[in-house]
Amino acid sequence: MAVVEQTKDDQDVAPLSLDPQAAAGRRLGKMMVAPGQLLLLLLVLFPVIMEVYLSLTTWSPSGGTDWYLAYQDWTWFSNYWEGITSRRFLETILRTGVITVAAVSLEFVLGFCLAVLYAERFPLKRVFTVFMLVPMMVVPAVSGFVFFLLLQSDGPVNSILSLLWPGGDVSIPWLIDPTWALISVILVDVWQWTPLMFLILLSGILAVPEDQMNAAGILGASWRFRLQTLVIPMMKPIILIALIIRSMEAFKLFDAAWLLTQGGPGEASTTISVLLYRQAFLSSQWSYVAALAIIVMVAISVIASRAIRPLEAGQESR
Amino acid sequence: MTAKKKARIAMIARFLIAIAVLVVMLFPVYWMVTMAFKPNVEWTPTTGETFWIPQDWTTANFTRLFGIQEDGAASFLVSTPIDAMPSIWHSLIASIGGTLLALLAGVSTAYGISRFKAGGGALPFQILQLRMFPPIAVIIPILFLWTYLQLFDTLIGLILIYGAVTFPFVVWLMRSFFDEIPREIAEAAIVDGCTPFGAFRRAVLPLVRGGLATTALFVFILNWSDFLIALVLTDANTQTAPVFLSQLRTAGGQEFGAQAALAVILVSLPVLISIVIQKHLVRGLTFGAVKR
Amino acid sequence: MARIELVGVTKKFGLFVAVDNFQLDIPDGSFVALLGPSGCGKSTTMNMISGLEAPSTGEIFFDGKLINDVPAGSRDVGFVFQNYAIFTHLSAFENIAYGLRVRKTDTAEINRRVLEVARLLDIEPLLQRRPNKLSVNDLQKVAIGRSMIVEPAIFLLDEPFSNLDAGFRGFMRAELKALQRRLNQTMIYVTHDQVEAMSMAEHIAIMDQGRLQQYGTPDEVYSHPANRFVAEFVGSTKMNFFEASVAEGSIRLEMPGSQPIPLTGVEAGFVTLGIRPEFLHLEAPSDSAPWRGEVDLVEPLGPRTIYHIRSGDHRFRVSAPPTLDLKTGEAVGVGVDAERIHLFDNATGLAVR
Numbered sequence: 003m004a005v006v007e008q009t010k011d012d013q014d015v016a017p018l019s020l021d022p023q024a025a026a027g028r029r030l031g032k033m034m035v036a037p038g039q040l041l042l043l044l045l046v047l048f049p050v051i052m053e054v055y056l057s058l059t060t061w062s063p064s065g066g067t068d069w070y071l072a073y074q075d076w077t078w079f080s081n082y083w084e085g086i087t088s089r090r091f092l093e094t095i096l097r098t099g100v101i102t103v104a105a106v107s108l109e110f111v112l113g114f115c116l117a118v119l120y121a122e123r124f125p126l127k128r129v130f131t132v133f134m135l136v137p138m139m140v141v142p143a144v145s146g147f148v149f150f151l152l153l154q155s156d157g158p159v160n161s162i163l164s165l166l167w168p169g170g171d172v173s174i175p176w177l178i179d180p181t182w183a184l185i186s187v188i189l190v191d192v193w194q195w196t197p198l199m200f201l202i203l204l205s206g207i208l209a210v211p212e213d214q215m216n217a218a219g220i221l222g223a224s225w226r227f228r229l230q231t232l233v234i235p236m237m238k239p240i241i242l243i244a245l246i247i248r249s250m251e252a253f254k255l256f257d258a259a260w261l262l263t264q265g266g267p268g269e270a271s272t273t274i275s276v277l278l279y280r281q282a283f284l285s286s287q288w289s290y291v292a293a294l295a296i297i298v299m300v301a302i303s304v305i306a307s308r309a310i311r312p313l314e315a316g317q318e319s320r
Numbered sequence: 321m322t323a324k325k326k327a328r329i330a331m332i333a334r335f336l337i338a339i340a341v342l343v344v345m346l347f348p349v350y351w352m353v354t355m356a357f358k359p360n361v362e363w364t365p366t367t368g369e370t371f372w373i374p375q376d377w378t379t380a381n382f383t384r385l386f387g388i389q390e391d392g393a394a395s396f397l398v399s400t401p402i403d404a405m406p407s408i409w410h411s412l413i414a415s416i417g418g419t420l421l422a423l424l425a426g427v428s429t430a431y432g433i434s435r436f437k438a439g440g441g442a443l444p445f446q447i448l449q450l451r452m453f454p455p456i457a458v459i460i461p462i463l464f465l466w467t468y469l470q471l472f473d474t475l476i477g478l479i480l481i482y483g484a485v486t487f488p489f490v491v492w493l494m495r496s497f498f499d500e501i502p503r504e505i506a507e508a509a510i511v512d513g514c515t516p517f518g519a520f521r522r523a524v525l526p527l528v529r530g531g532l533a534t535t536a537l538f539v540f541i542l543n544w545s546d547f548l549i550a551l552v553l554t555d556a557n558t559q560t561a562p563v564f565l566s567q568l569r570t571a572g573g574q575e576f577g578a579q580a581a582l583a584v585i586l587v588s589l590p591v592l593i594s595i596v597i598q599k600h601l602v603r604g605l606t607f608g609a610v611k612r
Numbered sequence: 613m614a615r616i617e618l619v620g621v622t623k624k625f626g627l628f629v630a631v632d633n634f635q636l637d638i639p640d641g642s643f644v645a646l647l648g649p650s651g652c653g654k655s656t657t658m659n660m661i662s663g664l665e666a667p668s669t670g671e672i673f674f675d676g677k678l679i680n681d682v683p684a685g686s687r688d689v690g691f692v693f694q695n696y697a698i699f700t701h702l703s704a705f706e707n708i709a710y711g712l713r714v715r716k717t718d719t720a721e722i723n724r725r726v727l728e729v730a731r732l733l734d735i736e737p738l739l740q741r742r743p744n745k746l747s748v749n750d751l752q753k754v755a756i757g758r759s760m761i762v763e764p765a766i767f768l769l770d771e772p773f774s775n776l777d778a779g780f781r782g783f784m785r786a787e788l789k790a791l792q793r794r795l796n797q798t799m800i801y802v803t804h805d806q807v808e809a810m811s812m813a814e815h816i817a818i819m820d821q822g823r824l825q826q827y828g829t830p831d832e833v834y835s836h837p838a839n840r841f842v843a844e845f846v847g848s849t850k851m852n853f854f855e856a857s858v859a860e861g862s863i864r865l866e867m868p869g870s871q872p873i874p875l876t877g878v879e880a881g882f883v884t885l886g887i888r889p890e891f892l893h894l895e896a897p898s899d900s901a902p903w904r905g906e907v908d909l910v911e912p913l914g915p916r917t918i919y920h921i922r923s924g925d926h927r928f929r930v931s932a933p934p935t936l937d938l939k940t941g942e943a944v945g946v947g948v949d950a951e952r953i954h955l956f957d958n959a960t961g962l963a964v965r
């Protein structure tokens with residue numbers, strides 16, 4: 003990919019501008035990117051290096067020594083081995099994966115239906131669209147808090163369900179039962195981020211040229227047929243972006259899980275982030291946590307870069 | 321039935337469904353707002369009744385947040401006064417500072433990428449990679465580093481991290497804005513005698529003013545909403561509002577009313593801002609890939 | 613093939629009247645051009661015929677059946693858009709096949725018919741290409757093929773050739789005309805180019821500001837314009853207009869050296885006189901010439917030369933053979949073919965003769 007970029011660069015710059023200008027431009031470019039790269043270096047690269055370093059030791063702050071002396075407790079890859087073979091760790095990864103898939107799928111389906119709904123006119127549509135944004139803007143910490151209250155066993159959600167459910171008394175143990183706790187976490191994420199999917203998908207639908215829709219209509223295509231053959235194929239890149247970005251963020255879920263149930267009961271709603279947090283701050287096993295963190299980072303990077311490749315290819319051909 | 325009538329009925333149906341969805345979506349927000357205005361008696365779940373609409377509107381919860389005690393405030397006992405002001409202050413300063421830092425580094429990076437394809441083709445992706453790491457993973461070494469540098473529990477420490485974390489958004493967003501400006505504009509400025517940097521400053525930058533404002537506001541919301549980073553990197557001295565909210569407890573127990581009031585305050589700011597920048601929200605949340 | 617009738621069709625957008633009480637009867641199998649300047653309402657009328665828009669009032673009939681409430685997809689019309697509206701994510705083949713896929717035609721049949729259409733339009737080797745790899749000319753052919761393949765009763769084309777190269781435009785016009793004759797298809801063709809309309813259509817409906825100005829054959833529209841707008845709009849070289857007065861059996865202009873032209877059957881009063889450049893001829897300046905003037909500008913156009921003549925405050929054009937080699941400043945006499953004079957009422961613009 004880098005090779006292709008280089009050739010394009012030369013072709014782009016050389017014929018159009020005088021050579022010293024082009025060189026000055028490139029120099030400026032490098033300078034302009036520098037502060038950002040510095041930021042990256044200090045605040046990202048360095049911590050990661052340190053983390054790798056720590057992960058290869060069995061250092062812990064309670065041991066009393068400073069962190070840069072951690073090499074005294076060198077242990078090579080035992081932390082990694084412990085992590086990979088830890089049932090708890092693997093289960094958490096699986097659980098986080100389940101949460102991500104469930105939440106993102108629901109957000110996608112609901113977002114799509116809503117986008118289709120909002121594609122055509124109806125009164126007050128503009129106003130409604132603005133209000134639909136609100137859940138996204140609610141600080142995640144706050145939504146965790148609010149849902150904590152809402153999902154109490156004797157709270158409003160159960161009260162409403164009791165009204166609707168034939169037979170009266172609904173008392174779902176949202177935050178107490180392991181399965182329901184997991185569902186609660188998914189629910190909060192879906193509530194918070196469906197509007198995002200909705201917005202993205204709506205802009206995708208509206209981007210389909212009206213002329214083509216009309217042409218297909220005149221050829222006899224029903225709305226449904228046009229959706230299948232025109233709208234969705236044209237939306238593929240956008241759909242991909244939305245899914246990837248949302249999945250990335252969902253995998254890192256912390257706020258809601260922590261505030262609703264602290265990851266509980268037991269470990270029922272513990273996501274990766276919650277697990278790492280707990281191990282780090284409640285059990286002080288920092289070198290072990292470092293190893294786990296590295297594993298997670300590598301895994302996500304690999305998966306995401308795989309998923310993004312078709313996207314980057316799409317961007318190149320522009 | 322004529323086509324017109326069918327269209328009418330469909331439109332009304334859409335309207336009704338949209339209302340229903342909106343009601344469900346906004347119910348938690350509604351609940352939060354009413355909670356903030358309810359006196360203690362009305363929301364304690366143990367009474368067995370749920371008060372859907374506050375019967376006794378009170379601003380006691382709000383005033384409580386700022387140290388003033390009042391009867392009817394939703395506290396279990398009349399207990400120690402709380403002061404939410406410092407935490408709100410900290411949130412504000414850290415968010416604004418972080419935003420400025422991210423903008424400083426991000427805008428020039430974005431321009432470098434957009435105009436000069438600096439950093440090769442890989443830089444944009446590397447920056448995206450930043451967002452792939454679970455924050456908790458990166459936070460721990462930062463914690464050590466910060467402690468070592470004595471930046472723990474300081475606003476500057478927080479600002480630096482916020483800047484770094486939202487830097488990717490600035491780059492991707494501003495890049496998409498810069499991409500929309502034709503190269504000819506900078507080139508014309510150079511022909512007129514500007515240095516490349518001067519061309520950037522005088523010719524291109526003014527053109528993306530709108531995008532810049534949007535990006536700044538968007539990033540501000542992100543910083544304002546942060547929970548985990550502040551949770552780890554702050555203590556009594558620089559607690560931000562979200563953390564303060566989650567830990568709002570006094571001798572009397574968890575202060576739901578005050579929490580709700582603080583929640584309302586916390587949320588109002590992003591909501592107001594998002595209404596202003598709503599046109600570009602999609603662009604921001606998809607890293608500039610989707611332009612409405 | 614279907615007969616189209618528009619009865620009292622009006623389309624309003626808020627207070628703006630785009631089409632005003634439009635009345636038209638298009639016989640089965642004919643080629644009709646909807647001609648008019650931008651914004652005259654011709655595209656809106658097309659949209660109403662196709663079903664993309666509904667009339668505010670009035671009825672539209674296909675073969676005697678009221679189709680106001682029939683949705684666009686069920687009207688059995690073909691529509692070729694000005695900017696083709698090709699499906700950008702589908703190959704040329706898939707574009708053409710689209711209508712058949714909607715009708716769930718089986719694959720073998722689809723293949724056969726797409727190839728047939730492609731052969732007819734001479735785009736067979738391009739079928740597997742994507743739209744972004746096709747030239748503008750080929751894209752338009754694909755668009756036509758896409759509409760043709762479902763064999764609609766009525767074919768609507770909205771300025772389909774305005775984006776094509778000039779040379780190709782003439783070629784496509786001929787092809788389209790041949791196609792229409794062969795398929796005996798009812799075709800309605802929207803254009804703002806009067807040359808196009810004149811050369812292709814059997815009947816022309818001229819519109820301006822939402823109203824039908826005249827409906828007739830090219831010859832009728834050219835030789836017997838119903839009003840001043842039509843007279844001015846139609847014809848490669850514009851008609852000349854003069855203020856004139858009718859009195860005592862003749863008509864005279866306020867032009868130096870012009871003599872009254874005998875005229876009967878017209879009420880006395882002020883009128884506008886119109887005459888086309890080709891019905892004026894230049895002769896040596898003499899007292900017997902009806903009008904006099906001098907050459908102001910010479911425009912050689914190849915087969916003809918246009919002389920811009922000035923007479924006092926009046927300027928007008930005369931079309932003459934290229935062999936008449938007159939120079940600027942020369943004095944000339946102008947002969948008038950009295951049979952070809954058109955008179956227009958000053959207030960209404962309607963032709964009086």
